[in-house]
Amino acid sequence: MSGPTTPGGPGETGPVIETHGLTREFTVRDGLRRRRVRAVDDLTVTVGAGEAVGYIGANGAGKSTTIKMLTGILVPTSGTVRTCGLRPVEDRRRLARRVGVVFGQRSQLWWDLPVRESFRILAAIHSLDAAAERARTEELVERLEMGDFLGTPVRQLSLGQRMRAEVAAALLHSPALVVLDEPTIGLDVLSKQRLREFLVAERRTHGTTLLLTTHDMGDVERLCDRVLLVDRGALVFDGDLAGLSRTVGAERVLVVDLAGATPDLTGLPDVRHLGSEGGGLRQRLSFDPDTTTAARVLAAVSERAEVLDLSIEEPDVEDVVRRVYAARR
Numbered sequence: 001m002s003g004p005t006t007p008g009g010p011g012e013t014g015p016v017i018e019t020h021g022l023t024r025e026f027t028v029r030d031g032l033r034r035r036r037v038r039a040v041d042d043l044t045v046t047v048g049a050g051e052a053v054g055y056i057g058a059n060g061a062g063k064s065t066t067i068k069m070l071t072g073i074l075v076p077t078s079g080t081v082r083t084c085g086l087r088p089v090e091d092r093r094r095l096a097r098r099v100g101v102v103f104g105q106r107s108q109l110w111w112d113l114p115v116r117e118s119f120r121i122l123a124a125i126h127s128l129d130a131a132a133e134r135a136r137t138e139e140l141v142e143r144l145e146m147g148d149f150l151g152t153p154v155r156q157l158s159l160g161q162r163m164r165a166e167v168a169a170a171l172l173h174s175p176a177l178v179v180l181d182e183p184t185i186g187l188d189v190l191s192k193q194r195l196r197e198f199l200v201a202e203r204r205t206h207g208t209t210l211l212l213t214t215h216d217m218g219d220v221e222r223l224c225d226r227v228l229l230v231d232r233g234a235l236v237f238d239g240d241l242a243g244l245s246r247t248v249g250a251e252r253v254l255v256v257d258l259a260g261a262t263p264d265l266t267g268l269p270d271v272r273h274l275g276s277e278g279g280g281l282r283q284r285l286s287f288d289p290d291t292t293t294a295a296r297v298l299a300a301v302s303e304r305a306e307v308l309d310l311s312i313e314e315p316d317v318e319d320v321v322r323r324v325y326a327a328r329r
């Protein structure tokens with residue numbers, strides 16, 4: 001059951017998500033008048049098997065509406081959409097076997113039943129045979145460290161435990177595509193880290209495609225190799241995080257620890273001196289990655305001082321997104 005190919009479905013190499021001009025409008029009341037809102041505007045995008053894509057944008061940018069169209073919950077106003085090679089609305093039941101969806105704010109577990117029972121019901125819904133059910137449940141229980149609360153009713157779980165159970169529930173049938181809507185919302189640092197590590201491992205082991213919406217840029221940094229940024233329904237960026245930073249000219253910062261107190265390293269080519277600590281023992285230098293490289297900056301520093309240690313600060317992603325939005329207003 002693990003291969004993504006089914007009769008009439010996509011080949012192993014076909015895109016997992018493919019949209020052309022995908023558009024969804026809503027009619028909303030505005031006082032006494034009615035007004036059309038374009039929640040998703042002419043979205044054309046292709047996601048290949050095994051990619052991990054962060055779908056980001058401000059509140060109301062159209063992320064949830066897109067996910068609903070991808071999973072067959074909402075009908076597009078115009079344009080086309082194929083998920084796992086299927087038409088999400090018409091082929092919704094077949095699609096359900098190939099997609100797992102996790103909504104951070106909504107549960108798909110049975111509130112009064114022990115976690116284990118929810119898994120049993122879901123395995124039956126997906127027609128997993130006994131051996132497949134046992135193997136997959138064991139794998140998920142171990143990887144998500146759920147052994148301690150399998151017998152606990154869902155309503156008694158902590159948020160971190162419940163989210164792990166939600167993810168396991170959505171992945172029990174080994175879907176080719178996992179869609180996660182704000183998967184780490186409200187979780188503490190450790191729970192977030194565990195969940196992210198699990199998703200990375202799941203993708204590595206099973207080649208699962210991930211699409212996640214999030215406001216937590218840590219999710220994007222740690223999980224995604226591609227970012228789609230939407231603004232008022234329209235796709236405004238498609239690429240990796242480094243590319244997103246470059247679109248707004250975000251700078252990187254080289255932090256050097258030096259062997260002795262050193263005067264401020266000003267005047268280096270293509271470098272801005274940001275500050276010094278400890279009488280110049282640690283200095284922060286900013287540079288534009290389009291103009292120079294960390295290696296060149298380091299070489300220039302080394303001509304003036306002995307470098308003991310160094311680190312590079314990546315641009316703050318939230319700041320980058322704010323700047324993309326500001327540039328479009």
Ligand SMILES: Nc1ncnc2c1ncn2[C@@H]1O[C@H](COP(=O)(O)OP(=O)(O)OP(=O)(O)O)[C@@H](O)[C@H]1O
Nearest residue numbers: 026027028037039058059060061062063064065066
């Ligand atoms: N059922 C609906 N009826 C009317 N308008 C809607 C409906 N669903 C969404 N919208 C509108 O469509 C736009 C996009 O909403 P959507 O929920 O897709 O955004 P989002 O990016 O998921 O936001 P958030 O980050 O807050 O979850 C918003 O203007 C929203 O008010």
